[in-house]
Amino acid sequence: MTGGDTAATRATVGGTAAAAATAGTTTWAPAVIAPPSAAARAAAHDRLAGLATPAGAWGRLGELAVWLSACQDRCPPRVPAAVRAVVFAGDHGVTVRGVSAYPAAVTPAMVRTIVGGGAGISVLCAVHDVALRVLDISVDDELTGVPEAVRAHKIRRGSGSIDVEDACSADEVRRALAAGAAVADEEIAAGADLLVSGDLGIGNTTPAAALIGAVLGLDADLVTGRGTGVDDIALAQKASVVRAAVDRVAPRVGDPVDLLAAAGGADFAAAAGFLVRAAERGVPVLLDGVIAVAQALVADRIAPGVAAWCAAGHRSTEPAQSLALQALGLVPLLDLGMRLGEGTGAVAAVPLVRSAAAILGRMALLADVLA
Ligand SMILES: O=C(O)c1ccc[n+]([C@@H]2O[C@H](COP(=O)([O-])O)[C@@H](O)[C@H]2O)c1
């Protein structure tokens, strides 16, 4: 089967967050997420089985092609041409507890490096023809001199230390959710047929671990990893901070929007809003490491069904990422021992998505070969 509609023209349901953000209000309405097309999935499954290969020979690359078909409501799928990545940057007050191997000053410095084209994500996006945008959502710096577009969605500077206080207010979370949704709308309006959500922010593996621990009810020792590379002493300290945060926010776990204020922050909320809106608009997303996956886990609680529109680009070294991926039913495409963030593990997998689409669209069928 082939589908005529594009993601950009498909009808949207549910939320009004983008309009609200444009109007500068704080309204956020949760979305209803339709699943990817079952008919296109079935057609893709059949076509995959008929390709000129031994049965099952494409392994997970074949599954990826089937997923893409379902998301595009089209078999064979188009090869994603307009891949667009957005990096949501924010600082985290919890860095004062010594949970990172690097100082918070790295966050604004790396925003500038992305703007200048010298970051890891900049290079991967350039080599794989992926459009890249970095947004200061809650960096604890004025970032003077960076293009205004980078700061256009800034919600606040930094966040509270989540072991003892909320990361941000409920109103800031709602504004950030709306801003993230508006950004997804902008990327889709620019033609995106595959999106990537990336993160940047010293200390952000701590809120990511806390959110995953809280949502999945897992002990701090299971979800705490070394992040940028902390030593054993800092790792133990980080686990105690994660435990304090999980204990503090546990009573609020039933309200995922509130949980973003309690243990995430404005940058996490913006990324979650981006993921919800992408799923609502029917545009597939490649996820990166522990931060992106924590945001997807919460987004899927806010709007059940978000995860069906996501594929996992890679397995990060952070243990919480694997646990959250398992809970979301996602198997990572790459397993390279990476832990950079920025969206790099997702963009590294873009050639796999393009390969999967091309295989399903262009290969000969075994029946024709043998005829
Ligand atoms: O994506 C991941 O799984 C990942 C794992 C470890 C570190 N990071 C990146 O490193 C920063 C957070 O690490 P940390 O140790 O400061 O919490 C932040 O900028 C992330 O993008 C990212």
Ligand SMILES: Cc1cc2nc[nH]c2cc1C
């Ligand atoms: C240099 C550096 C680059 C990063 N990119 C994402 N997180 C980062 C953390 C550090 C320390």
